[in-house]
Amino acid sequence: MNIAAISTPHGLGGIAVVRVSGPDAIALVSKHFKPFNPKHILSDRPSHTLTFGQFLNASGEVLDEVVCSLYRGPHSFTGEDVIEISCHGSVYIQQQILETLMGDDGLRLAEPGEFTRRAFAHGRLDLSQAEAVADLIASQNAAQHRIAMSQMKGSISRQLDKLRDKLLKLTSLLELELDFSEEDVLFADRSELLDLAHSIDAEVLRLSGSFAAGNAIKNGIPVAIVGAPNVGKSTLLNALLKDDRAIVSDIQGTTRDLIEDTITLGGFLFRFIDTAGIRHTDDKVEQLGIERSKSAAQRAQIILLMSEPGVDFPSIEARPDQTVIPIQNKTSDFQALNGIGVPQLEQQLISIARRTQGGDGDILITNIRHKEALDQAHRDIQLVVRGLEERLSGDLVAEDLHAVIESLNTILGRSITSQDTLNNIFSHFCVGK
Numbered sequence: 001m002n003i004a005a006i007s008t009p010h011g012l013g014g015i016a017v018v019r020v021s022g023p024d025a026i027a028l029v030s031k032h033f034k035p036f037n038p039k040h041i042l043s044d045r046p047s048h049t050l051t052f053g054q055f056l057n058a059s060g061e062v063l064d065e066v067v068c069s070l071y072r073g074p075h076s077f078t079g080e081d082v083i084e085i086s087c088h089g090s091v092y093i094q095q096q097i098l099e100t101l102m103g104d105d106g107l108r109l110a111e112p113g114e115f116t117r118r119a120f121a122h123g124r125l126d127l128s129q130a131e132a133v134a135d136l137i138a139s140q141n142a143a144q145h146r147i148a149m150s151q152m153k154g155s156i157s158r159q160l161d162k163l164r165d166k167l168l169k170l171t172s173l174l175e176l177e178l179d180f181s182e183e184d185v186l187f188a189d190r191s192e193l194l195d196l197a198h199s200i201d202a203e204v205l206r207l208s209g210s211f212a213a214g215n216a217i218k219n220g221i222p223v224a225i226v227g228a229p230n231v232g233k234s235t236l237l238n239a240l241l242k243d244d245r246a247i248v249s250d251i252q253g254t255t256r257d258l259i260e261d262t263i264t265l266g267g268f269l270f271r272f273i274d275t276a277g278i279r280h281t282d283d284k285v286e287q288l289g290i291e292r293s294k295s296a297a298q299r300a301q302i303i304l305l306m307s308e309p310g311v312d313f314p315s316i317e318a319r320p321d322q323t324v325i326p327i328q329n330k331t332s333d334f335q336a337l338n339g340i341g342v343p344q345l346e347q348q349l350i351s352i353a354r355r356t357q358g359g360d361g362d363i364l365i366t367n368i369r370h371k372e373a374l375d376q377a378h379r380d381i382q383l384v385v386r387g388l389e390e391r392l393s394g395d396l397v398a399e400d401l402h403a404v405i406e407s408l409n410t411i412l413g414r415s416i417t418s419q420d421t422l423n424n425i426f427s428h429f430c431v432g433k
Contacts (some may be wrong), residue, residue: 002028003118004101005110006094007432013089018097019432020107021115025081026070028104032056033068033085042083047072055085057100064093078115079122113429117422120413127413127425128156131367134429135218142267143217143357147364155363156370159207160408166200167408170384171401174394194388200404201381207365208374212321213356214364216301220262220271221353224296227306228314232329234259236306236336237274240346266350268357273300302352304345323352369425370411377407 002022008015020029030042035053045051048071055066069084076082087093101107113134120130132151139145170193216222225233241261259274273296297303297316302323307313308330318324325348327334334341357364365371380403387397409415416422 002107003110003114004098004107005115005432006098007084007115008089008094010091012091015086016089016094017432018085018087018094018101019082019110019115020085020101021076021078021080021082021110021118022107023080024106025083026072028101028107029068029083029085031104032058032100033066042068042070045070047075055087055097055100057096058103063096063100064088064090066097074122074124077124078118079124080118110431111426112431113426113433115433116429117426125152126154126157127416128160128367128370128411129154130413131369131425133433135366137430137433141264141269143353144269147214147217147366150363151366156365157412159203159363160411163200163203164405164408166196167401167405170196170200171398171405174398174401190388190391194385197381197385197388201378201385204374204377204381204408207363208371208378210363211365211368211371212301214366215368217268217353217357217364218366220269221302221349221356222271222273222296222300223302223304223349224273224275224300225304225306226275226297226314226316228311231306231308231311232336233306234274236304236327236329236342237261237272239336239339239342240272265346266353268350268353270349270353301356302349373407373411377404380404380407 002020002024004018004020007017007019022028026043032055033042033051033053034056035042035051037052040051040053042051049069051068051070053066053068054062055064057063064087067086069086071077071082071084073080073082085097087097098109102109116125116130116133119125120127125133129152132148136145136148136152139148173193225236227233237259241263243261260271262269262271264270275296298319300322302325303316303318304325304327305313305316306327306329308328313326316324325345327345329336332340334345336342365374380400383400384397384404387400406415413422
């Protein structure tokens with residue numbers, strides 16, 4: 001079945017793109033397309049060429065002058081024949097072109113993510129690359145874009161393929177050991193196999209552990225502003241956001257619930273959380289706000305711990321992976337109300353974000369589905385390690401190794417057979433992609 005959809009966002013613009021994919025895509029578009037050059041018959045044109053002409057409705061009336069971009073399968077995004085019709089951005093023109101195409105038999109409106117799903121089905125992308133397409137579309141800053149581009153180019157795929165090769169090597173050695181067990185032939189020392197299993201597990205844990213940083217970059221690095229009442233937490237939030245987002249008052253306990261907003265600094269998305277002032281109080285509502293403040297501090301990656309002269313910093317228990325920045329407000333060096341010291345704080349936050357992201361070659365996991373699969377692979381390989389340590393039969397250890405491989409394969413989509421799973425993944429894509 002052939003599919004079509006408007007691939008540009010709804011609304012008015014200079015141009016719009018209507019995309020058609022399928023085995024009959026060229027013939028279906030050709031019925032309504034008249035090239036200005038009579039020699040440029042669409043069905044005769046080579047792949048990756050542009051053809052200028054008119055698009056006609058079912059009555060033969062000219063709807064618009066368009067450019068048809070032709071991509072012949074398998075060398076297209078979906079792996080099928082694809083034509084992208086670039087027309088003027090009028091909403092009316094877009095709809096008329098789509099309705100004209102929909103009037104033909106053998107063509108239907110594409111479902112959300114169906115073009116990318118076809119690319120996955122035809123082997124043009126593995127599932128991790130397909131999911132990165134959605135992340136690339138949704139990227140709003142340089143860091144999100146960088147990670148999505150890396151994943152779309154196959155950074156996760158290549159790393160998992162290396163792990164899979166090591167696992168297959170380990171499996172082969174165990175199976176050879178099993179085949180020749182009665183002949184007392186030794187293909188690998190068990191200690192060597194154990195070292196290999198430990199090295200694989202270490203890499204799986206490293207990838208899984210990168211999710212905290214990857215998720216922070218994808219959804220915003222959480223920064224909790226914590227301190228005693230009336231030390232300038234809400235004022236600092238407003239200064240960072242450059243907007244009066246939070247109510248500022250001299251009355252203690254004004255902020256009783258979490259106030260959250262995001263801003264991009266230095267190409268990184270930060271999610272700032274203004275919390276209720278931490279103090280002893282008998283007010284039940286304020287107590288609830290303070291508990292939420294402590295919970296927000298525990299979840300944050302960065303804590304801006306605020307105080308002022310004569311006021312103690314609140315006691316918090318920071319995790320080793322958290323960064324705490326003490327800030328003495330209302331001093332000559334830092335005055336949130338007047339913006340003194342705020343630019344320096346912003347640069348400090350950017351530097352922390354850069355360190356968190358790691359080097360250019362580091363792979364960060366940003367998808368919770370991938371994280372869960374890696375955690376399962378870790379649990380499976382722990383069984384492999386235990387089996388090797390306890391000198392279990394090679395066939396039993398090999399079974400656990402196959403489970404590790406299957407867990408990693410689900411990230412790339414090689415072991416996913418449930419259509420419900422695939423439907424759930426691609427349903428979050430936009431129509432036309």
